[in-house]
Amino acid sequence: MILELRFNMLPPTLNEQIDLARSDWRASAAVKKLWTNKVADLTQKVDFSFDDKVWLEYHWHLKTFAHDSDNVSAASKYILDGLVDAGIIRNDNLIVIQSPVSHYYYRAKIDGVILRLSSTPNFLQENFYRYTMLATN
Structure with a gap:
């Protein structure tokens, strides 16, 4: 089974979170x-x-x-922690979260993220192939 979650927003990027933490660690923790x-x-x-x-x-x-791609993908921290709190995944450590973790980036009119989760890696190949073909054409 593939679970697809759609979020019509983006958590702060890594640089935004670092800037906030430098100004006030309590504000960073609150965010x-x-x-x-x-x-x-x-x-x-x-x-x-x-x-x-x-x-x-x-x-x-x-x-x-x-x-930068790494600044955007760092927002996955908030998403995974929220999924643990909601009970969708039992933990976000490397025992549970398996490699590879794929990140695809698209231009859009609004910021958001779609997260697809599965108990098997089989679904990863179809999107990798499709995305690679789009990027090379």
Whole structure:
């Protein structure tokens, strides 16, 4: 089974979080808690959970490509912590989250992310091939 979660927002990028932490660590902690809770609240109604290993695929939809890919993908921290809090995954450590974790980036009119989760890595190949073909044409 593939669980697909859609978020019509993006948590702060790594640079945004670092800037906030440099100015006030309490504000940084509050933003981390806010976004973790926001993700957990959005996924509370999902009637499915993964009890064992999970493979992930992120599809980042961005208004601008001015961000570095690692700054955008760092927002996955908030998402995974929210999924743990909501009980969708039991932990976000490397025992549960399996490699590879794929990240795809698209230009879009609004920021958002689609996260696909599965208990098997089989689904990763189809999107890798499709995305690679799009990028080379």
